[in-house]
Amino acid sequence: MSERLPCQTPGCTGTILPATALKTGGICMPCYQQKKALEHQAYIEQNRKEVNRYAGINDPVEILKIMHSPRRHDPLIQEVPYPRTAQEIYHGLTKEERDRMESYAVDLLEEEDTDQAEMILLSLACFTRGEIKLGLEAFMREEIYHPSILYKDAGVEIRSQLIEKVESDPANRNHLLLALAWIGDEAVVRQFAVWRESPPEWASALYQPPEAYARFAGWELDEEGGQRWLFHRECYPFKISAEDSTEAPATPAAVTVLQAGMQSCPWCGGGLTELFDFDLQHPQLEFMKLPGKRLRIAACMHCNCYGTVYMKADLEGRYSWSEYNVVPEYLPEHGGGTYEADWREMRLSEQPAGTYESAEWTLEAPASQIGGHPAWIQDADYPACPCCARTMTFVAQADMGQVADDEGIYYAFVCRECLITAVNYQQT
Ligand SMILES: [Zn+2]
Ligand SMILES: [Zn+2]
Ligand SMILES: [Zn+2]
Structure with missing residues (x-):
């Protein structure tokens, strides 16, 4: 048996066989691997090249072809992203x-x-x-x-x-x-x-x-x-306020999104969130055909991840926890996270979008919107109204990826006959 030698790295207490020392220059295997990784990282940083695959290309079709083509991951190449999304380019195609x-x-x-x-x-x-x-x-x-x-x-x-x-x-x-x-x-x-x-x-x-x-x-x-x-063909997207500076918020938007409510959730004790606040007299919302002043759709964003949350609402902006709510089978305690802190501000666009703009979730289009077809991440899940048993109509959704680089989408529904709202949640 040969005698073990101490690793030469200052502060390391490892010992090694003489044969290993010959191979590594006197340091133990973990130290050797760490050294190699650092060298590799330094090499990449020194030799990484910026590549702009879109340089000099103006034809939107050619740009989209490049965007769609699969790219091989190469640590030595840093791709310059195109300044517009594929979705935006598709909108402008002749x-x-x-x-x-x-x-x-x-x-x-x-x-x-x-x-x-x-x-x-x-x-x-x-x-x-x-x-x-x-x-x-x-x-x-x-x-x-x-x-x-x-x-x-x-x-x-x-x-x-x-x-x-x-x-x-x-x-x-x-x-x-x-x-x-x-x-x-x-x-x-x-x-x-x-x-x-x-x-x-x-x-x-x-x-x-x-x-x-x-x-x-x-x-x-x-x-x-x-x-x-089960949905409205009319669709208006929410946009991150900073991104959309051309739209001066001179007038109040027809719908505001994600505001803290005054009531608390009977299940977890956390605060309810008013996911959508519809100004029903706003001309933009005529398509919803809800005769009244205000519709607020509230839910507990925590408990909602484990089941549907229903609210009794009126068309004056009031809402209350529905007697039809059933505690989900699985409902972990509230983590106590303060969601709102990192949320980006979103404003409802006055420009209509296509009905199916976010319908195919794999296209990764931002999905916060009122109306339009829902962006189901899992199977289509329209809740039945707990009062009249009819399938509820989809009216809006909040995409947490867009709001906070978070996961999942909250979907809001209404039964207009019973004035009951429902919120569902899906994630990957
Ligand atoms: Zn060592
Ligand atoms: Zn709750
Ligand atoms: Zn109903």
Whole structure:
């Protein structure tokens, strides 16, 4: 046995075998690894280069192609980010530019780069008003029926094919029903009503009845077999105040977001938060058709992470804890965190946004908004009104990533008949 030697690093009490000392220059393995890591870090810092992949490029289509292309992680390269988001660029595309993006996606699909093709088509479907035709035809050829939201503007031809395939393609039935739900035109509504009336044999193998798929696209069948929408098509986004200096807040906004309430939560004792405060007489909110002065939707932001919180509200701005609330099965004690401290101030934009702007959560668009389709992170989860049992209407959501680099989204709902509000929360 050879004698162990002390490690040469000042302050280190490690000992090493002579063979190790030869290899490391007299220091122990942990010290040696630390030294190497520091050298490597110093090397990266000295040799790292800034690379601007957008330098000299003005064509928005080329810029988007670069944004969508996968990048290899290289510690020696520091990418200069583009000053605008993909969402902003998509908003400004002309018809001709949208067509070019779409045929680029079709090319990618043919090269079997499905992920990239998907992201481009999703962006076109959610951020622009154009219809994606070639892209869908390519998806149909490949028998890809998801992300199902892509099908929302599909034409008659594709819709008929999908209805036929539901009967004959059990492996894809789930996605086919979702795609049909997103199309949601008269023929789909009629077909869903027929399936509800006389459930087909294959329906027993699904985890929910065929007509229940409509929820995922924001509607349901009413008692008569008609279509009942669960969200408003009108949509206004909240923007971080500093980012949006062009919009001078001369007049009060139609809706204010995330203010401390006066009441406390009966479950955890923490303060309630007024997530949304609607000025119902503001012309911007006419689309909500709520005749009154004010609607405040409050919740406990802590307890809400574990279950739905209902409030009894009126149209004068008052609210109170609903007798229908049921303590969630799992409800940890309040951590005592003061949320509000780090929140960014948001202001409701007066410029409308597209209905589906944030509907596809994977596009990572900021999602705080009133109206529009919800940005579900998990499955669509419209609560039933605890009073009349009807599905509640989605009215607004607060995206905590946008507010505070935090996680999750709070979704707010109203039953206009019973004047009950509900708030749900989802995170990854
Ligand atoms: Zn050592
Ligand atoms: Zn609470
Ligand atoms: Zn109700």
